Amino acid sequence: MQNYRNSNLIIESNKVTPDKITWKCPSNIALIKYWGKYGLQLPRNPSLSFTLTHANTETSITYAPKSEYGISFDFYFHGNKRDDFKPKIQNLLEKTIEIFPFLKQLHLTIESTNSFPHSAGIASSASSMAAMALCLCSIEEKLFKPIGSQEEFYKKASYVSRIGSGSACRSIFPIASIWGEFAEIKAASNEFGIPAENLINPVFQTFHDDILIVSKEEKTVSSTAGHGLMEGNIYAENRYQQAKTRMHFLLMAMKSGDLETFGQIVEDEALTLHALMMTSNPSFLLMRPGTLSIIERLRTFRRETKIPAYFTLDAGPNVHLLYPEQFSDVMDEFIRDELSKYCDNYVIKDMVGKGPELI
Ligand code: PMV
Numbered sequence: 001m002q003n004y005r006n007s008n009l010i011i012e013s014n015k016v017t018p019d020k021i022t023w024k025c026p027s028n029i030a031l032i033k034y035w036g037k038y039g040l041q042l043p044r045n046p047s048l049s050f051t052l053t054h055a056n057t058e059t060s061i062t063y064a065p066k067s068e069y070g071i072s073f074d075f076y077f078h079g080n081k082r083d084d085f086k087p088k089i090q091n092l093l094e095k096t097i098e099i100f101p102f103l104k105q106l107h108l109t110i111e112s113t114n115s116f117p118h119s120a121g122i123a124s125s126a127s128s129m130a131a132m133a134l135c136l137c138s139i140e141e142k143l144f145k146p147i148g149s150q151e152e153f154y155k156k157a158s159y160v161s162r163i164g165s166g167s168a169c170r171s172i173f174p175i176a177s178i179w180g181e182f183a184e185i186k187a188a189s190n191e192f193g194i195p196a197e198n199l200i201n202p203v204f205q206t207f208h209d210d211i212l213i214v215s216k217e218e219k220t221v222s223s224t225a226g227h228g229l230m231e232g233n234i235y236a237e238n239r240y241q242q243a244k245t246r247m248h249f250l251l252m253a254m255k256s257g258d259l260e261t262f263g264q265i266v267e268d269e270a271l272t273l274h275a276l277m278m279t280s281n282p283s284f285l286l287m288r289p290g291t292l293s294i295i296e297r298l299r300t301f302r303r304e305t306k307i308p309a310y311f312t313l314d315a316g317p318n319v320h321l322l323y324p325e326q327f328s329d330v331m332d333e334f335i336r337d338e339l340s341k342y343c344d345n346y347v348i349k350d351m352v353g354k355g356p357e358l359i
Contacts, residue, residue, distance in 0.1 A: 001191070002159060002189070002191050002192070004099040004156060004159060004160075005098040005099060006098075006099065006101070007098070007101060009100060009101050009102050009140060009143075009144055010101055010102055010105070011065070011102050011105050011106075011143060015065075016063075016064070016065040016105075016106070016143065018062065018063065018064035018065075019062070019063060019142060020060055020061065020062040020063075021060065021061055021063075021135050021138045021139055021142065021358075022058065022059065022060040022061075022135070022358070022359035023058070023059060023131045023134040023135050023138065023356055023357070023358055023359065024056055024057070024058040024059075024131065024356065024357045024359055025056060025057055025058075025059070025127050025128075025130040025131035025134060025171055025172075025355075025356040025357075026051055026052045026053055026054075026055060026056040026127055026171055026353050026355065026356065027052050027055040027056060027057075027122070027124065027126050027127040027171060028049040028050060028051050028052060028126055028127075028167065028170045028171045028177065029049055029050050029052060029209055029312060029314070029320050030047050030048070030049045030167065030170075030269075030312075030314075031048050031049060031050065031250060031265075031266050031269060031312060032045075032046065032047045032048040032243055032246055032247050032250060032265075032269055033047060033243070033269050033270075033272070033273045034047035034166055034167055034179065034180065035226070035227065035230060035239070035273055035276055035315075036227055036230035036231075036236060036239070036240065037166055037227045037230075040095070040163060041162050041163060041165070041166040042190045042191070043166060043179060043180040043190055044230065044236075044240050045180060045239070045240040045243035045244060046178060046179065046180030046181060046182040046188060046243060046244060046247050047167070047170070047178070047179050047180055047243070048176065048177070048178050048196060048247060048250060048251070049167070049170045049176065049177055049179075050175070050176055050204075050207060050209060050322075050352045051170070051171060051173060051174055051175055051176060051177060051352065051353055051354075051355055052209060052350045052351070052352065052353055053350055053351050053352070053353030053354070054115055054116075054348060054349070054350045054351075054353075055115060055116050055122060055127065055211065055348055055350050056114070056115045056127050057112060057113070057114050057115070057124060057127035057128040057130075057131045058112070058113050058115075058131065058359065059110065059111070059112045059128065059131035059132055059135055060110070060111045060112075060135070060359075061108050061109070061110050061111075061132075061135040061136075061139060062108070062109040062111075063106045063107070063108050063109075063139055064106065064107050064109075065105060065106060065107075066105070066106065066107045069104050069105065070104055071090065071093045071094065071097065071103060071104060072106075072107045072108070073086075073089065073090075073093070073107065073108035073109070073110055074108075074109050074110065075089060075110045075111075075112070076109070076110070076111045076112070077112050077113070077114075078112075078113050078114075079111075088125070088129075088164070088165075089110065089132065091164075092129065092132060092133075092160075092163060092164040095163045096136065096160055096163055099160065100136055100139075100140060102139075102140070102143060102144075103136075106139075110132070112128060112131070114127070114128070116348055117216075117346075122211065122213070122314075122318065122348070125164070125165035125167075125168060125223070126165055126167045126168040126170070126171045127168070127171055128165075128168075129161050129164030129165040129168035130157070130158075130161040130164075130168040130169070130171035130172055130356065131356070132161075132164060133157045133158075133160035133161035133164060133168070133172075134157045134161075134172070134356055134358075136160060137153060137156055137157045137160065138358070141153075154172050154173065155192050155194075156192075157172050158170075158172040158173070158192035158193045158194075159191055159192040162179075162191065162192060162193075165223075166179075166227075167179075169192055169193040170193040171355075171356070172193060172355065172356060173193060173194070173195040173196070173197070173355055174195065174197055174353065174354045174355035175195075175196070175197035175200070175204075175205050175352055175353075175354075175355070176195075176196040176197055176199070176200055176204070176254075176352070177193040177194065177195060177196050178193065178194055178196045178199075178247075179192070179193040179194075182244065182247055183244075184248060184251075199251060199254065199255060200254040200255060201254060201255060201256060201257035202257075203257045203259070203324055204254055204257075204262075204352065205352060206324070206325040206351065206352060207322055207323070207324060207325070207351060207352045208321070208322065208323050208324070208325060208327075208328055208331065208349070208350070208351045208352075209320050209321065209322055209350045209351060209352070210320070210321040210331065210335060210347055210348070210349050210350065211318055211319075211320050211321075211347065211348040211350060212294060212318060212319040212320075212321065212335070212339060212340075212342070212343050212347055213318050213343055213344050213345075213346035213347065213348070214288050214290040214291050214294070214317040214318050214319060214342060214343060214344060215288055215290070215316075215317045215318070215344055216344050216346065219286070219315065219316050220284060220286065221277070221284045221286070221315070223315055226277060226280075226284070226315055229277070229280035229281070229282075229284075230276065230280070232280070232281060233276060233279060233280050233281075234279075235275075235276065235279060239272065239276060242272070246265050246268070246269060249261065249265060250262065250265045250266070253265065259308040259324070260308065262310070263308060263309075263310035263322075266310050266311075266312050266322065267310055267311060267312070269312065270311060270312040270313040271313075273313065273315065274286060274287055274313060277315065286315060286316050286317055287313070287317055288317040290317070290342035290343070291313070291317045291318075291319055291342075293342045294311070294319045294339050294342050295311055295319065297338055297339060298310075298311055298319075298321065298339075301334060301338070305330075307323065307327050307330065307331070308323060308324065308327075309321055309322065309323035309327065309331060309334075310322050310323070321335070321339075325351070332349075335347060
């Protein structure tokens with residue numbers, strides 16, 4: 001068990017110069033889905049994701065000493081004070097206060113912007129919690145000493161991100177990341193993500209992910225509630241086993257560059273996630289008619305053109321189209337001519353990316 005609690009991280013004098021730290025962090029899209037958790041956001045099965053580029057959150061934390069002792073912060077989203085966003089951040093700060101005890105001595109002004117509209121139906125908790133975690137680790141380094149090597153810094157940031165939102169721990173790493181114990185990869189852990197860039201063929205390192213926004217509505221089930229529903233789901237145990245088996249075969253396919261096997265497993269995973277939600281009690285049907293139309297059109301297109309373009313889904317109606325870089329022009333045309341009519345006027349053209357950036 002990793003233990004980052006450190007009661008020595010206390011500011012001795014009140015002579016801290018106010019300062020500001022900014023990180024930009026991308027979102028990620030899971031290929032093997034994390035669905036089901038226990039304890040402090042520990043996953044029931046291993047997951048694997050692509051780190052994205054354009055769907056990201058930029059967060060700045062300005063910190064200044066204060067005389068009273070306790071967690072205190074203000075939160076601004078796109079320049080507007082948003083107290084309604086505070087509980088998630090309060091939760092992260094409370095749960096990590098023994099890791100960063102100095103936070104009780106500071107007042108934080110947190111300013112955040114998303115590269116995509118908040119109402120686009122895209123979960124921003126992965127990129128926002130990872131950006132927050134990176135800022136907290138950087139503040140620790142500014143006030144005390146370096147956390148360690150770059151690898152150690154990112155490992156700690158990933159651990160802290162996980163506490164904010166499980167899947168956020170995978171956003172820390174470039175290209176791809178694995179989170180959750182998996183016998184074949186000794187370094188894999190339930191407590192933090194690890195880089196998976198070196199485990200995959202170059203064809204995947206420039207993969208595109210076009211996010212087709214079928215509905216901009218807020219999700220009807222929060223991911224915490226969704227994970228919770230797995231506890232009573234009769235398929236749960238089989239599902240956790242299945243995720244491990246799929247992880248094995250997906251990694252083999254991604255290593256060799258076998259696009260067909262990759263696509264089959266990724267689509268099966270997306271539909272399994274939705275099947276689990278449909279068979280939960282209460283049941284949730286998060287796909288919309290447009291989601292199914294896009295999937296059907298994509299499958300026909302693939303059969304006719306032999307272009308290796310596949311879909312995945314998050315816990316919502318929007319479709320992620322995954323395909324190699326070389327098909328980007330023809331995919332643009334296909335989306336414009338045949339798929340955009342199912343979208344709520346919005347497509348985010350994203351791709352696998354380099355991971356977070358200190359601004
Ligand atoms: O990190 P959470 O608690 O928002 O859960 C994310 C769950 C999925 O996005 C559906 C799957 C995943 O692995 O990212």
